[in-house]
Amino acid sequence: AQSAVGPLFFGFIAIMFIFSAYWLNRRRADLASKNSLQSFLSREAAFLYNNFLILAILAVVFLFTNYPIISELFTGERGFVGPPVYEQALGPLFAVLVLLMGVAPLTMWFRGSVQRLGKAMLWPAVLATVAIVVMIVLGIHLWAALVGFWVVIFSMVLTILEFVKGTHARMKRGENVFVAFSNLMARNRRRYGGYWIHIGVLIMAVGVIGVELFQEETQQQLQVGDTISLGRYEMQFLGVEQRPGADDLIITEATVDVYENGRFVKTLTPRREIYTRTGQPMTIPNARSTILEDFYVLLAEQPTSPDSAIIRVFLNPLINWVWAGGFVFIFGTLIAAWPDAVEDKITAVQARRRPAVVTTGD
CATH class of the missing domain: 1.10.287 (Helix Hairpins)
Structure with missing residues (x-):
């Protein structure tokens, strides 16, 4: 949908960018480092490469997100950037960032x-x-x-x-x-907590690779007894049941038996809920989740018959690795940020031993 806020927001970002660039250039002498980079393989160089990569990712996301406004501004036509372009541009940058994450701890300060x-x-x-x-x-x-x-x-x-x-x-x-x-x-909580954070990011990266490159989906209208296949899974549609829920809620629920390589694994019951007063529908999928993949089924449209439904199926490999990596990331953050009682005690003792400064007037 068209919105008048988009151009205004883009103008605000442009003004802030120009303002920031001006003052950075004005104060560049004060911001300049007193030390020079002594080795391109040193740890401080690794931090610099990390910052460059993050800035490159930020620039790509900013340009692609605002591409419709930019293209309309210069050509008069709104262009759009789809997910494949994002993936092709950002994939290599994130790969180098992950590679640097593993190599950086091996570097040394000031030399390499x-x-x-x-x-x-x-x-x-x-x-x-x-x-x-x-x-x-x-x-x-x-x-x-x-x-x-x-x-x-x-x-x-x-x-x-x-x-x-x-x-x-x-x-x-x-x-x-x-x-x-x-x-x-x-x-050494900060150091090894940071390593746990690295592990969490790497686990999430496995999940992202699985979902982005191996996701499968299909959609088909089925009659009772019909089957639909996706990967090594086969589903048999058993019918649709409609029942009243609380207040003005109407629940329409399908029943699907799922087989993996010919072996029954689970019965899934995706459903759609509609509130009759507002006519607002809500699609609720049903899933089978394992550490290797998420397999879930949903009703693509509201069924008009108890013997027929349009079933949509997704197979998301390694998606739960993203969640697992997130928990490891939080664990590492807690370790790194947890206060050190011994260090706090030493700091407090040193503060008490520090002599008071007495000032006298002239």
Whole structure:
């Protein structure tokens, strides 16, 4: 729908951009760093690359989101950017960002060494490559998915190795593996909480790859007894039932038996609800969820007969990995942000010991 707010909002953003750019240029001498970048493989360089990537992602999203307004401004016609263009532009940027997430902890402040980084990345790269070969043997041949999984596995191995190396160092002091791991987390919460956040992002990346590249869907009008197939699943439509709900609610519910490779797994009951006073419909899908995929069914339209319905089916591989990664992300954030009682106590003691400053008048 057309809205008068769009051009005004775009104008506001343009004015704020010009205003910010002017003052950044005016104050560039004050904002300039006193230190120079001594190595392009150092940790501060990794932070700089990270910022450049985030700015590039921001620029792409901004331009594509405002493309209809920009195109209308210069050509008089509104153009649109669809999801495939977003995916093609942002996919490589996010892949490099995930790769940098795994490599950055290996870097050192103020200096870097190609030989040192190469040695640290060798075995993770080999393991990631072996995993990709296994995927190819199992039938995954989509190159974008293989590249994405290689980057995720490579970064995941590098991140896990940081936990392994830290735990192994503490075990040399005589601590068992559980005590060593617990003390490692407790003594350096910000660092290892950040690693947990990295793991959460990598798990979410697996889910995003699965949904974006392997999602399947189909839609078909079925009579009672008809079947519809999607992937290794087959569904049999058993009919539609309509019943009254609370107040003025009318519930129309379909029954579908789901089979996986010929084996019955679940009966799903998608439904549509309509409030007769307002005529407002609501579609409620029914799903079978596992760690590997979400398989859900919905009524595409309001059925007109108890013996017929238009069924729409979605198969979303690895979608629950996005949720799992989100929980790991929150877990890592709590670890990193949790206050350190010992550090707070030391700070308080130092504050009490600090001599008071007494000022006298002339």
